[in-house]
Amino acid sequence: MRSELEVLAKKFREGYGTLFHQQWPALTGGILLGLLSILVAAWDRPWGIVGGIRNWADWLCYGLGLYPARPENPFLSTSSVLDIGLISGAFASALMAQEFAFRRPPLVEMVKGFAGGVLMGVGAALARGCNVGGFYSPLINLSAGGFPMLAGLIAGAFIGLKCLLWELEKFPAKPAPSPGRSEGTEFGWKLIQPYLGVLVFTGLILAAFLYSERAYTVLGGLLLFGAAFGLILQRCRFCFVRAFRDPFMTGDASVAKAVALSIVIGAVGVGILKWAGFRSESMWVTPVFWWGSLAGGFVFGTGMVIAGGCGSGTLWRAAEGQLKLWAALLTFATTNSLATFWLKNAGWQQKLGKAVFLPDAFGWGGSILFIALIMFIWYLAVTWNEETNRFTAGL
Amino acid sequence: MEEIKADETLDARGLSCPMPVLRTKKALQRLLPGQILEVLSTDPGTRNDLPNWCKRTGNEYLGEKQEKGFTRFYIRKK
Numbered sequence: 168m169r170s171e172l173e174v175l176a177k178k179f180r181e182g183y184g185t186l187f188h189q190q191w192p193a194l195t196g197g198i199l200l201g202l203l204s205i206l207v208a209a210w211d212r213p214w215g216i217v218g219g220i221r222n223w224a225d226w227l228c229y230g231l232g233l234y235p236a237r238p239e240n241p242f243l244s245t246s247s248v249l250d251i252g253l254i255s256g257a258f259a260s261a262l263m264a265q266e267f268a269f270r271r272p273p274l275v276e277m278v279k280g281f282a283g284g285v286l287m288g289v290g291a292a293l294a295r296g297c298n299v300g301g302f303y304s305p306l307i308n309l310s311a312g313g314f315p316m317l318a319g320l321i322a323g324a325f326i327g328l329k330c331l332l333w334e335l336e337k338f339p340a341k342p343a344p345s346p347g348r349s350e351g352t353e354f355g356w357k358l359i360q361p362y363l364g365v366l367v368f369t370g371l372i373l374a375a376f377l378y379s380e381r382a383y384t385v386l387g388g389l390l391l392f393g394a395a396f397g398l399i400l401q402r403c404r405f406c407f408v409r410a411f412r413d414p415f416m417t418g419d420a421s422v423a424k425a426v427a428l429s430i431v432i433g434a435v436g437v438g439i440l441k442w443a444g445f446r447s448e449s450m451w452v453t454p455v456f457w458w459g460s461l462a463g464g465f466v467f468g469t470g471m472v473i474a475g476g477c478g479s480g481t482l483w484r485a486a487e488g489q490l491k492l493w494a495a496l497l498t499f500a501t502t503n504s505l506a507t508f509w510l511k512n513a514g515w516q517q518k519l520g521k522a523v524f525l526p527d528a529f530g531w532g533g534s535i536l537f538i539a540l541i542m543f544i545w546y547l548a549v550t551w552n553e554e555t556n557r558f559t560a561g562l
Numbered sequence: 563m564e565e566i567k568a569d570e571t572l573d574a575r576g577l578s579c580p581m582p583v584l585r586t587k588k589a590l591q592r593l594l595p596g597q598i599l600e601v602l603s604t605d606p607g608t609r610n611d612l613p614n615w616c617k618r619t620g621n622e623y624l625g626e627k628q629e630k631g632f633t634r635f636y637i638r639k640k
Contacts, residue, residue, distance in 0.1 A: 190610050266606045268631070272576045331580070335588050342589075343573035345600055348629070404607050406579070416580060417615055475578050487606070489578050 186402070187264040187361070196403030197425030198432060203399065204307055205436030207392045211245060211385050213308055213437070213451045214396065215300035216253075216478035217291045217503055218246030220496065224504035234508065248386050250482065252393020255371055257483035259394070260401040262364030265357050272491040275338070280494030283327075283474025286466050287481075287495070288502025290323075292510055293519060294463025295453045297478025298407040298471065301463060303426075307433030308451035309441065309534045311523035314541065315461035323468020324411035330473055332560060368394070400483045407477040411468060418559040420549035427542040434538045442531050452522045459519030474499075566624060566636045568600035569593060575632050579607045583615050586637065590621065593639045598624065601635040608635065 204214050225238035241247040261267040272280075287297065294301035294316050302320060306313030371394050378387030399405065409422035440446045455463065471477040474495035476484050481499060484492040510516045525534035552558050572589040574582040582603045589599055601612065609626065612635050616623035624636035 190607075264606075268604070270576055270578065270604050272578065276577060276581070331584060335584055339588060340572060340574075340585050342570045342592075343602075345568060345571040346602070346629075404579075404610070412580070417583070417618060419614065419618065475580065484578065489605075491578055 187260075191399075191403040193403060193405065193409075193421045193425040194428065196399055196405040197427075197429035199399045199403075200396070200405065201307075201429040201432030201436070203392065203395055204304070204429075204433045205440070207249075207389070208308075208437050208446060208450075209440055210388050210392065212389075213300075213304040214249065214392075215246055215296060215304060216250060216482065217297045217300050219244065219248070219250030220482075220500040221504045221507060222247045224500035227501065228504055228508070233505075243383070243386065245386065245389055248389045249393040249396075252371065252390040252395075253397040253400070253479070253482050254393075254486045255367060256394030256397025257401040257486035258397070259364045259367035259371070260398045261487040262360045262367065264364075264402070265360045267360060267488050269488045270490060272489075275334075276491045277494050279473050279475070280491040281498045283470045283472070283476075284481075284495035284498030284500075285502045286470025287474060287478070287499045288470075288504075289506050290463045290465070290467025290470055291478065291499075291503050292463070292506035293455070294319075294460045294467060295455050295519070297467060299478050300451075301453075301455070301460060301467070303407075303430065303433070304451050305453060305460075306430050306538060307437045309434065309438055309525040309538070310452040310456075311525055311528075312453050312456045312460040312520070315457040316464035317541075317545070319461045319464020319466075320411045320468040323465040323470075324408070324472050325415050326465075327469040327472025328412055328415050328560060330469070396479070397483055397486065400479055401487065406480045408471050408475070408480055412472050414549045414552050415558055415560055418553050418556050420553040423549040424546055427546050431539050431542050434535050438531060438535050448524055448526070449522070452524045454517070454520055454522040456520045456523040470499075566598060566600075568636060569597040571600040571602065574601055574603045574605075574608075576604060578605050579611065582608045583611050586612065586615070587619075590637065590639050595639050597639055599637045599639065601637065602632050603635065604632045609633065612637070 207214050222238055222241050222244050225234065226241065228234050229238055258267070291297045291301060296304065298320065302313050302316040371390060375387035375391050378384065378390065406422065407426060410426040413419040414423060441448050441450070474481065476492050476495060481492050481495050485496050525537065529537050570589065570593060572585055574585050577585065582601065582605055586599065586601050593599055613623045616637060620640045622638040622640065624638055627634040
């Protein structure tokens with residue numbers, strides 16, 4: 168009996184280790200994100216990031232007297248609830264993995280966080296979304312705006328990487344003295360982290376019930392969807408920046424492949440939802456084709472590489488305690504709020520492009536095939552580069 | 563892991579992805595083949611990124627050592 172229980176305890180530790188001490192493979196993340204994106208679209212709406220953090224910044228600007236109208240209640244806005252869920256889920260996941268810590272970067276890194284965030288805010292205003300709401304979600308909703316954004320993100324990531332390499336040449340790190348061995352082991356805080364993580368997850372489930380009690384079941388569900396996104400992103404350290412930057416930086420194509428596969432999975436699923444009439448055809452087909460999404464993608468792409476986190480990546484990294492990404496989040500949200508407000512009032516928002524629904528041009532099956540074809544071309548390009556290092560920056 | 567004597571130390575504590583990998587690449591340029599670089603990092607991603615980068619570039623990844631609040635990584639230059 169006793170030994171059987173010991174085996175069970177051992178298996179529990181192994182299972183826990185696989186889930187929370189080892190990083191999940193990028194491809195697993197891509198598949199899970201694709202499936203979750205279909206489910207959240209079936210539940211209520213597609214996955215997005217910027218709308219939520221803009222809502223928070225709208226409140227800040229409204230409080231400062233910059234805006235005339237009262238913004239939406241952050242606890243009733245679907246975008247905001249998804250983001251609250253994502254941050255809480257990533258926070259709980261980092262706790263369960265004993266990876267939460269306030270990581271204080273040097274001043275230069277903080278400045279890069281602020282500056283990258285400004286570019287991301289402007290880019291996401293032009294493209295009406297970040298890497299998720301402007302690129303990933305439009306494509307799986309069969310909206311043409313995702314394609315120029317892809318081109319813009321790749322070009323922007325290249326320029327952003329050039330900035331990082333310039334910094335590396337200009338300000339090389341001096342060799343440091345090796346610190347002595349630290350005595351003893353990590354103190355108690357690290358040991359209680361997993362219990363706190365369970366507590367946060369429990370709190371999220373309770374909050375979803377509270378929403379449901381007040382007849383906001385949809386919002387409660389979105390909170391849990393957000394938390395699931397946060398958990399997956401944190402455990403995979405899933406980072407859209409890597410998809411665009413790493414082929415140029417190290418040649419590594421693993422995340423680019425994962426994103427490409429994820430989009431094909433999502434496009435099939437959401438395509439079916441729309442074709443069958445469960446969701447309106449115009450859902451997430453934003454009027455930014457093509458120059459809004461191209462220019463927005465370029466500016467956003469440059470900013471995300473400098474900041475070291477995209478829309479989703481900034482949120483889960485901030486939840487893990489990385490203060491550089493707190494800086495990025497602050498300027499990302501506020502400049503996005505201000506830029507969106509300005510674009511609206513100046514009448515520019517209508518001039519960013521057209522809403523183009525791919526099935527209008529290619530039919531349903533043709534649209535999914537077309538998306539799969541573009542993703543396959545991207546896959547070919549990055550895997551060819553992975554082998555030949557044709558576009559890899561001298562590593 | 564037994565004690566490894568490093569020829570040089572790179573302090574990447576507080577830096578987040580991708581700076582630890584980029585700074586490692588830069589620091590290795592100063593070393594001679596066979597010499598060992600010690601990298602200090604607080605970013606959880608480094609635990610995967612450095613071994614992967616070594617695999618791609620042919621440098622030898624010697625291992626990691628957990629310390630209070632940071633991790634030491636050891637790389638032998640090819």
